[in-house]
Amino acid sequence: MDELASSVDDSFFVDFKEYISYLFLAESILQNELEIVVVTDHNTTKGVEKLQKAVSILKANNRNYKYHPHILYGVEISAADKLHIVGIFDDNKKEVVNKWLDENLLSTEEGSYQHSLTIMNFFNENKILNYIAHFNTSNIFTKKAQLSGAYKKSLFSPTQIKFMGVNKAEVIPGLFNKLLRDFSCRPNFILDNDSHDIDGLDKNIMWFKGGKLSFQMFEEALLDYEVSVSLEQPKIEGNSYIKGVYVEKRRGNRSFLLDKSKEKDFYISFSPSLNCLIGGRGTGKSTLIDILQFALSQYCDKQSKLEFMCNHANIFILYVLDNVEYIIEVSLPEVLQENKDNILQYYGQNLEDKFSYHYIYNSLSIREWTRSQYTNVYKVESGKFKSIDKNKVLDKMFDRRYSVNELVRTADGEKITEFISDLMLKNKNLPNPNYGLRTQKLESFVAKLNELDEYRKQRKESILEIIDDFNKTQVGKLRICYEQVDSWEELRLESVLFDSDSLLSSSFDMTLSQVFRVTNVEF
Template identity: 25%
Template sequence: MFQSGTEWIRADFHLHTKADKEFSYSGEEDRFVSDYVEKLKRENIKLGVITNHNKFDLSEYRGLKRKARKENITILPGVELSVKEGANGIHCLIVFKDEDWINGKSETINQFLDEVFKGIENRENENTRCNKDLAGTIETLDSYNKDYFILMAHVEQKSGFLKECNGGLIESLSKQTWFKDKVLGFQKGRTRDKMNQLEEWMGYKLPFIEGSDCKTIEQIGKGKESYIKIGDGSFDSVILALKDHQNRTSLSQKEYNHGYIKSVELIGGKMHSQKINLSPELNSLIGIRGSGKSSIIEAIRYNLNMLPSTADEEYKTDVVKNLLESGGQVIIELQDNHGKNYKIKRILGEVPHILNEDGEEIGVTINSILQTPLYFGQKDLSYMKNGFELDLLSKLVGRKTKSFQGDLINKNDQLGKQISELFQLKDKVETLPDLRGNLRDVKHKIKIFEEKGLSEKLSKQVNFQKDERNIKNVYELVDKFKVELENLLTSNNLRDLNELSDQESSEVPELFVKLSKEVSSVVAVKKELQDIIGKIDSSSKQVKEYLEEIRGIISSLEEEFAEIKREIDIPNLNPDDFAKLKVNEDKLKKEIDQVTKQEENKGVIESQIRATLDDRNQLLLREFQVYKDEIEKINTNQNSLELSIEFKGNKKSFQDDLKQSFKGSKINQNTYQSISEAHSDFAALIVDVLLEESKVTSNLVTEAQLSKVKEIIKENYNELLKLRTPNKIEIKYHGKPIAKHSIGQRASALVLFILSQKDNNLIMIDQPEDDLDNQVIYNEIIRKVKERKPEVQFIFATHNANIPVLGDSEQVIAVSYDEKQISTETGSVDNKDIQTKIVDIMEGGQEAFNKRTQIYNLWKNE
């Protein structure tokens, strides 16, 4: 038991045995103890209190305890005492601390019973009252200077606290210090109105527990169940649980519905063959500075493939290497939200391998098993560069915004292509004057041929050559169209659609028959496409024949053309140049015509850019809303922190990117600030320069600076579009911006921020107390940890006692280092050995335990 620290176990606080006059047992005498413990085991009762009426049998108790211990069942000594209060007396379940009241073969419990029943006969009868009232009974018990506590038995029934006492008496008793100190719970509270009335009279809450009040072995475990969370099979562990009853007692079985790490095993290195079992709740790695706590945290982080923060990345990587050494391995066993078990293995320097319960590698991501695990190293809480608040929140909502990142990349690519198209168009439009000038030159040279009367003589050859070019162009376009259709025919979509044509449905078969027909109709288009391609191929071959035909004609006329050229004998005029000039004339006319038409599309491209920019902003706004929703949850979940968010509000980040991007432009800091205030981000700046003729930017920079800005944008627009102006998040702690608090208060606020999250299975924090404010630990952090730990696994590495002690750490891992090996010892904070280690090796250990008692009393009275 308790290998993973504190556990929820079933408890029966009201057990009778054969020693009780009211108990009936018909089995063999020497089988009673075995039969009794076997029944406890079958009922899954791990804690039982023997409470016979006004009687304690040491021999029987020792036999039951010894046998039960072998089955990992804890048995505590007690009595059901009837005190002189009310009309019929009150039955109290007094639970004694074994080590105080029993010493080997002797005990003091019967001495106490003799004292309170002095002069009273037949005390073993359940209705026989002792000669002390509740106050006198507690006074007598206290006179022995031994530890005990009291539970009020069957409070609504005869001889029950609520049944026998009126409101005035209950109010009076419950205000007494001795009552508050020693009465720790009520058994068998059944009526909600009566329980509320009881709490109202008392002014504070006590836990309701259960006990079978069995009169036979068969009745053990009957009735309602009761559960208690303890970390050690001892009286002290039980009493601690009852004092912290809000968190450690329950009338229903507790189950963990979140993913968590069950164990960490290390092979090789400084922790070779050591396995650490972890609790689903709060785990505290304790030890002096340099004992190896951070090494274990970093090994877990490394196994889970969680990247270290930029605050201390190189150091953390070295810590893992130093711990595991060459060939070292970390093996983590874990459970997901659905109770399925997995194992993650990672050798130093290799990738993690995730295995299912059958040992098969399943190839999923760690996030699919442990929902968004969070990790914060030693320096992360004090690392407060510009925009750290957004980085912190991004860790929490990263899973929800992941899809936006891919969409944003696509949108930036689309915007980049449109801007590229616009630049290309502008470049082409800028060539129009040159193209028109070249066309004038060509026409002038052609005119010389015409003036000499050579145009008519050479026109036949020129016209034939023009016709050849036109036919060739037709052939190339037809052939290209045929290739595109062939690509369509081999499309994956068509093949995939064909595979879906035989789908069936067990729920709507008739609908799927209709669906299959439509799929078949679409697939049938394939045959039509093949026919069309055949026709186009036939036409392509025919056009090719026409091309060959005209080339044959031209070839047959070559001698005629040559004769004409030989007849021309004009100085400085080469007849061959005329044909070239006519070809060039046609080419220039087409280019001018194409650019002129494209220039008309400039407005369309600009509209597309504006539309894409709006899509991009809408995408960023949707992402912004995710952050905003998360912030509203955080603000709702606690009162210490107040977060706000401003869309594209981190102008400091924008300014830094502007300075880096426009180096060499001679723009000063003030101007960068003006640009960042005038434009929301680089996309807005680029659009102003490209589409608005720099209407805004030209008023902020000189002409020379603007020219440089335009040049840099043209060369780097794709990269500039990737630079975002981050959303600005402000965190206020108790009404004051976090940056204006001390380091300790800032770190405390960030821990509270982390603890407020609802969507994380695992949160690991390495030594936060280096910066934490102790008062905040007492008043805020511990409460938040205790509130959250039933639904999230915490792993703290700490050398300050407040977190494990005040947080009632379910599992404490005491770490020590002797130069060659790191050793661990585990147990809950209830465990005496662990408590000793906390006091001996941790800062403020004893003070933390003292504070723990104060806090229990404080919470009890709230």
């Protein structure tokens, strides 16, 4: 204990009691494996650097902690209207915040004489994330608050409020509905930990999705709340996902996928949850997806794409399947190493090197040759690699019936129906609408419409039977939805009967589209 007391850094901690308190706090954060911690002390920012120092001390003396948490700056200001306003900011704005605190606080204990609206305006002007803390415990909607309707309308305006803090997730629906109904305000909710002791640190935890841990990642995740923030721990069903990919570069600056320096091999890691590839045109998004698809399914639809991928060397994918790690290795042939006149010679064609050989690109034969000659799968066991039967594992890892790139390319085109039938439904034929309405008497028209209703009912049942079989195999991944939507056009009898091209002389022999239009399928 004497040795510990003598190690107190007087430039950070007031005394030994404060020092040991921050060490206990840091230990609890490390043990709970929290990756981001926002310190929002009441009316001060001084605790941030002290906690950062305590974490660094423990990490330096014990390397077994899983994470080095990012400690972010924040402050919780007690406002004159008895609300508490939280601001969260990067360290480059701490001087601005500290200056405001010096000028607008009566004391650290008493808080500010400024109202919440003034405090939030200050934060917004300086582009600092802010929200009303533990809003569900405030009395702002009661008579005790003694706040005018105009003030509350300004405070809860949609341009003012982006986030709202609560200390219980179950109160969110009720508060959201009230704010939406009374003020047209649609805030995203933040779970306040609001812990005043170590035992409460594991309560009210939020999950963020982003890249490298930093304040920027934290801020961008909040601003992309619907996609990147969860108030519940994400559930990874089946626990099978691509953990990372490594692509070796070729010599001679031929490779497209490289690291940021443009000199080293390319690698990227993935989340077991949602992954998004964002970048400008020509940055490699489609190339990465094509390489992943080729390595996992050995499928390549065009020779030009195969040639482009062979400008890279070996592909390694770390794949987690049923909580077991596997490495898929796909070797891409060095097409410039030998004097061959066509890349297909590396994939089983013209092995005798005959003159004037007629090459035919066949994606199925490319797949078979790649899997048999260029692909290996290893199971990771205790840090060692064990070669296993690749066919059985690869078929589990990748479903060739659809790929993201193909969905993107066809979703806006006329080929989407062909794509769904060919790949997703395995060539099961969806029945084509072929009902024709033929009658010579207007009296029988109603009866024909009843027949049409029965036809549509039967058609819907037959289509859903096919689609449901596919949906059952893709739970949590992809779903095809089918519905029949009536879109009626007014029947203009005068033009139908008496125009120059009238059908009157040839009885009422009309197809369905001549009577009304039905939009019957939406995928």
